[in-house]
Amino acid sequence: MAKFSTKRDKGTPDISTASLPDIIFILLFFFMVVTVMREVELKVKNRLPQATELTKLERKSLVSYIYIGEPTKNYRDILGTAPRIQLNDQFAAVKDISNFVENERTQVDERLQPTMTFALRIDKETKMGIVSDVKLELRKSNALKINYSSLPRVD
Amino acid sequence: MLQFILKYQVFSNKEMAKGKRPSNDINASSMADIAFLLLIFFLVTTTIDVDKGILHKLPRWDPDVEQEEIIFHKRNTFVVLINARDQLLVNGEIAQVATLRSKAKEFINNRNRNPNLSVNPQKAVVSLQNDRGTSYDIYLQVQNELKAAYRELRDDYGMYEYQMTYSDIKLARKKARKSKNNAGVQKYTDMLKVITKEYPMRLSEAEPKEIGEG
Numbered sequence: 001m002a003k004f005s006t007k008r009d010k011g012t013p014d015i016s017t018a019s020l021p022d023i024i025f026i027l028l029f030f031f032m033v034v035t036v037m038r039e040v041e042l043k044v045k046n047r048l049p050q051a052t053e054l055t056k057l058e059r060k061s062l063v064s065y066i067y068i069g070e071p072t073k074n075y076r077d078i079l080g081t082a083p084r085i086q087l088n089d090q091f092a093a094v095k096d097i098s099n100f101v102e103n104e105r106t107q108v109d110e111r112l113q114p115t116m117t118f119a120l121r122i123d124k125e126t127k128m129g130i131v132s133d134v135k136l137e138l139r140k141s142n143a144l145k146i147n148y149s150s151l152p153r154v155d
Numbered sequence: 156m157l158q159f160i161l162k163y164q165v166f167s168n169k170e171m172a173k174g175k176r177p178s179n180d181i182n183a184s185s186m187a188d189i190a191f192l193l194l195i196f197f198l199v200t201t202t203i204d205v206d207k208g209i210l211h212k213l214p215r216w217d218p219d220v221e222q223e224e225i226i227f228h229k230r231n232t233f234v235v236l237i238n239a240r241d242q243l244l245v246n247g248e249i250a251q252v253a254t255l256r257s258k259a260k261e262f263i264n265n266r267n268r269n270p271n272l273s274v275n276p277q278k279a280v281v282s283l284q285n286d287r288g289t290s291y292d293i294y295l296q297v298q299n300e301l302k303a304a305y306r307e308l309r310d311d312y313g314m315y316e317y318q319m320t321y322s323d324i325k326l327a328r329k330k331a332r333k334s335k336n337n338a339g340v341q342k343y344t345d346m347l348k349v350i351t352k353e354y355p356m357r358l359s360e361a362e363p364k365e366i367g368e369g
Contacts, residue, residue: 021187028190031197049292051299053306057206119208122291129287131294132363139216147208148295 044069044086049124050153057147062116064104065149066097068130069123083126085134094133098141114145121149209298214360230271231278233262235297239288243297252296259304263354276308276354284361305356313350321350 044067057063067086071079075091085092087100105113118138122131138146235255236244243250245258263279265272273279281301285294309321317324324346331339 021183021190024187024190024194028194028197031194031201035197035201049295051209051295053209053299053302054207055210057208060206063206117210119206124290124292124295126291127287128285128289128291128294128363131291132285132287135213136216139213142216144213144215146211146213148211148298149206149208150295150299152207 040065040067040086040089042067042072042086043075043089043091044071044084045123045125046121047123047125048121049148049150051148051150052153054150054152055147057117057119059115062108062112063119063147064100064116065119065121066100066134067121068126068134070125083123083130085130094130094137097134097137101138101141101143116143117145117147118143119147119149209295209302211298228278231273231280233259233273233279233281235281235283235301237283237285237289237293237297239286241290241293243293252293252300255297255300256304256307259301260308263304264308277352280357280359282359282361285363287363289363301358302356305354308354309350312353313346316349317346319346321347324350 046067046069069083069086070076070081071084071091079091085094085097087096092100101118104118105116108116120131120134135146138144234244234246238244243252243255245255246262250258259281262272263276265279266275283297283301306321311320313319313321313324319327324343328340328343328347331343
């Protein structure tokens with residue numbers, strides 16, 4: 001017993017926690033910088049497919065998103081399970097796409113309009129029928145630069 | 156007594172001027188807690204998703220052209236069909252996604268060796284047709300493999316011509332652009348042009364058929 005008590009008396013000094021707030025602050029700043037707040041609430045299932053030949057989308061302001069997939073649980077009662085298109089924050093039909101494209105164009109500088117990209121975020125279980133319809137509609141509205149959003153895959 | 160009142164008076168005056176407490180420093184011990192709370196908030200809301208995808212250029216919409224199908228020489232078209240059950244038919248043979256890349260490469264880079272495959276890479280066309288019931292996943296895998304085939308051929312050609320792969324030249328151009336090295340950008344752009352001229356990616360997508368939609 002005596003041995004123990006002597007050891008405890010010597011004891012290592014406490015680690016100073018004075019720098020803890022600073023460490024936390026650095027972490028905080030890191031997360032603040034990398035955080036991208038979700039702009040839209042996803043109303044459709046969106047499990048992206050995987051691919052290898054990927055290009056990074058640069059200049060987020062020139063990218064518009066079109067989501068396609070099954071409605072999520074909350075909307076399934078009303079809409080069923082057939083794949084739906086989501087533009088911005090609401091469900092849309094194929095014919096709404098030309099309007100959407102025009103709308104997105106007006107928000108971009110005229111000189112940059114040809115460089116606009118439409119990113120198709122499509123659930124991997126979607127059938128091609130609706131995807132082809134969307135592509136045709138995009139072609140009709142002269143939005144020719146598209147990007148099939150997908151996740152990286154390591155072979 | 157009077158002294159006390161006087162003293163009090165003085166103190167209350169001070170209080171008016173300086174604030175309630177005479178001490179100067181704010182208690183900082185709760186700072187870490189506040190920072191922790193903020194940190195947890197950002198941790199929860201963070202979604203580090205990099206936006207990546209397969210770039211694709213759609214053909215221009217022209218109602219007149221759409222009617223008449225452009226007929227390429229049979230020998231020079233690499234026909235990929237995908238049915239509603241996600242099965243592949245490549246040039247009349249059943250195929251798998253895994254072998255598509257090598258098949259496409261062999262076809263494109265045939266250079267007159269096999270009389271059934273393309274004459275040369277400039278004339279080769281990839282024709283892709285799917286069913287409305289094909290799943291998007293398979294469609295994208297096929298696109299990915301075709302793109303990969305062209306990328307590999309271009310890489311090889313770049314290596315042969317400039318001792319640099321196509322992808323590396325692209326990266327080098329990006330770097331040059333960042334460092335405002337205009338001569339470099341021009342040089343790399345020319346190199347890329349030569350390569351894409353040797354291996355132009357011509358992908359023709361037919362309107363999907365409507366046979367087996369489930």
